[in-house]
Amino acid sequence: MDELVRSAIAHWGPRFTTNGVTAADFARITAGIERWDDWCRVWSAEGAAHESLGREALAEGRSRSAGEHLARAAVHHHFAKFVFVADPEQMRAAHARAVSCLTDALPHLDPPGRRLEIAFEGSHLVAVVRVPRGEGPHPVVLMLPGLDSAKEELGSTEQTFLDRGMATVTLDGPGQGEAEYALPLRGDWAPVAEVAWEAIGTQPDLDRDRLAVWGVSLGGYYAPRVAAALGDRVSACVSLAGPFNFGEHWSSLPQLTRDTLRVRSGSVDDEEARRRALELDLSEAAAHLVAPLLIVFGRQDRLIPWEDAVRMRDAVAGPVTLLLLEDGNHGCANVAPQHRPTTADWLAARLLGAPEPRIASYTTGATTDPTADLTTDLTAATKAG
Incomplete structure (x- = not known):
């Protein structure tokens, strides 16, 4: 092998x-x-x-x-x-x-789904819309995949939101899925946020006044960028394993990840790709993120260091809760039952008025990390806006 x-x-x-x-x-x-x-x-x-x-x-x-x-x-x-x-x-x-x-x-x-095509910069973006059973319009979760994921991969996550009465709009953005061939990956998602906002508004069974944004991996960077761009039009945001500055970790990324970013950013070589990766930076946008933010991260993430979650928590303007999973890998896929239901309940509390989940850490075994207090009880890791 x-x-x-x-x-x-x-x-x-x-x-x-x-x-x-x-x-x-x-x-x-x-x-x-x-x-x-x-x-x-x-x-x-x-x-x-x-x-x-x-x-x-x-x-x-x-x-x-x-x-x-x-x-x-x-x-x-x-x-x-x-x-x-x-x-x-x-x-x-x-x-x-x-x-x-x-x-x-x-x-x-x-429930069934449908395709939604959105004109964008001379090309188009494609989303999948799924709406829960029952009378609408329904609150909606805009779902954003990462560098190498796409809407085809996110069905099981969609289901956790749909089961709780929230619609999903799962979008292939620039450099992702169906858009990856015509539109290169980009750091600034404000234009994407605006066209997504307008497109959601054209769907009579979606209530964009109750809008959340969710993203995983590089989508966990895009989701805060969208929420920052839309300001108080967003009711809640979830960043799952999102980097604070993707390019800062370039040298430690797997070769397959670096190659993928090079191709999807339209870069000619590894050095140009590294520079493009450095543009994936939340430093300025974080100050404009006012919506409640849930950050979910794994301490065992081998792609993005867990300290990026702390940087994001400390940089955003609005209220933020950090769920740091002691055994979680990148995307916390290995501990999905420990965060997916909680994330869905957290969004349902903000979009539907459902009961508020207590965000507590899931730790197996002792840790000698000097910052272990961050995971002792993550209700203490909540920053009020």
């Missing part, structure tokens, strides 16, 4: 199994991949197998099963291409299958 395959398995295993790939499938599929050159092909073949089950279910009128199979196929195709930037042709083919599978799954999900 070559180093890139080992790196992908080590960094992203829990993320795959939390977002739609079974643990048994992940172990079986990755055990058969020895060279990175084979990654996309093998995962695409698995995606095709699930897609075949979905198409067969559709033909037989088993629509619910069809939606489940096709959504799972989309996840497999997505993970075939997610950082496979060394072979753009193969990557784009896998991506096309992911988009097609999710698009065909949407009417058959519970």
Whole structure:
């Protein structure tokens, strides 16, 4: 097994199994991949197998099963291409299958979804809109993926919000998903925030006066940028594993991550990519973030140091709560039950008036870290605005 395959398995295993790939499938599929050159092909073949089950279910009128199979196929195709930037042709083919599978799954999900295309700077952005059962308009969570994630990956997170009565709008922004080929990754998301705000306002079943923004990984940087740009138009914001300044960690990032940012930022080489990464900086925007902010971070994050969460907490203008999970990895995918329900309840409290969750730390084992008081009881890590 070559180093890139080992790196992908080590960094992203829990993320795959939390977002739609079974643990048994992940172990079986990755055990058969020895060279990175084979990654996309093998995962695409698995995606095709699930897609075949979905198409067969559709033909037989088993629509619910069809939606489940096709959504799972989309996840497999997505993970075939997610950082496979060394072979753009193969990557784009896998991506096309992911988009097609999710698009065909949407009417058959519970609740169903629909595509929303948003004109932006001579091109367009694509979002998936899902609305909970019951009479609307519904409060809405704008969901933002990261550097290598996309809307096809976030279905399981959407469900936690939908189950609590909140609609979701999951957006591929510049440099992400369907927009990654025409629109490069960018640090300034104020223009994206405005077009998303306008687009949500065109949907009669969405209540943009009750709007939250959620983002994971680099999306955990974008979400505060959107909330800062929209000011008091945003009711709440969640940053999951978001960097304070992405470029400051350039030298410690995995090679696959650096290569992905280079391609999706349109950079010609590693040094230009590093400079672009330094533009992903919250230093100035944080002072304009007035909405209540929940920061979720893992102390064992190997991509972004947990100290970035503390920097974000201390820099923003509004009220902020930090949930720092002692055993959490990047994105806290390995401890999802310890934060996903709490995050959804925290947003429901702000958008729906639901009961307020007590934000407490989840610690296994003692720590000798001199800043351990940050995780002792995170109600004490809440800063009032």
